Amino acid sequence: MPELPEVETVRRGLRPFLEGRRIAGVEVRRPDLRIPFPEGFAERLAGRTVSGLRRRAKYLLADLDDGQVLICHLGMSGRMLVARRGSNLVPGTHDHVVLGLDDGTRVVFSDHRRFGLMTLTTAADEHRHPLLARLAPDPLDAAFTPASLRAGLAGRRTPVKAALLNQAIIGGVGNIYACEALHAAGISPRRLAASIGPGRSAALACALREVLARAIAAGGSSLKDHRRATGEFGTFQHEFRVYGRAGSPCPAAGCGGVIRRIVQSGRSTFLCGRCQR
DNA sequence: ACGAGAACCTGTTTGC
């Protein structure tokens, strides 16, 4: 499901329910997701208080009062749902982890494709954890600049679209927002990353920040699975200019081109061959 | 070392 805006929407929705709450009980309903749950996972969470909920790229990180950090990734289809005290929750086949909080609220991690994960690290080890160590700053991070973007793309003999999906170059960008940002910046997704000069890099950095910020403001995009923690849908899918719009006229002012779908590294790319160079 | 493609898993949509 989720790219940066959807994960940020989940974080904002979950934060009021989780922060300051003690985890009273943990139900883990299968041995693994994308990776196995760590040894003693439920026991290590039980009794801990959540002191904060952060996001790094597409990862949700819950800081616990004993210095542990709960790492969550939603994969393609992961969701976090909140069941208020007293609600009649019967976990379904795809509800893998249920966190019972001290006020009776339950937070359910549900993921039918199981590309998501939950694991634990500590605040001291977070920067060298294998899942997090090589994550680049995301476009909303102060460390992300046109120069840092250009440095990340420099020397890469791969299409810029593929480079944007590489989390070691830029954090948080996925297939939808890569397509949307490249269109907004007027850059062909097929252009080699190494050929992005200072001008295009500045336009692309700006487009990435802008499209992600607007998507967050809209509560993310709801295609199939994504919902806010409290159940509402995000609305940014109505603002896509190229994603999923093959055959439609290019929405760029005065362009007159038609949106096409191509496949790059096995994934759909949507572009206008006329205004994206 | 880097990049393309396959693999992971389930559900839904598309096409014959």
Add this chain to the structure above:
DNA sequence: TGCAAACAGGTTCTCG
């Protein structure tokens, strides 16, 4: 209508 293939928001492993 029915079945099979294609496709889906991500990441990681293998192979060339």
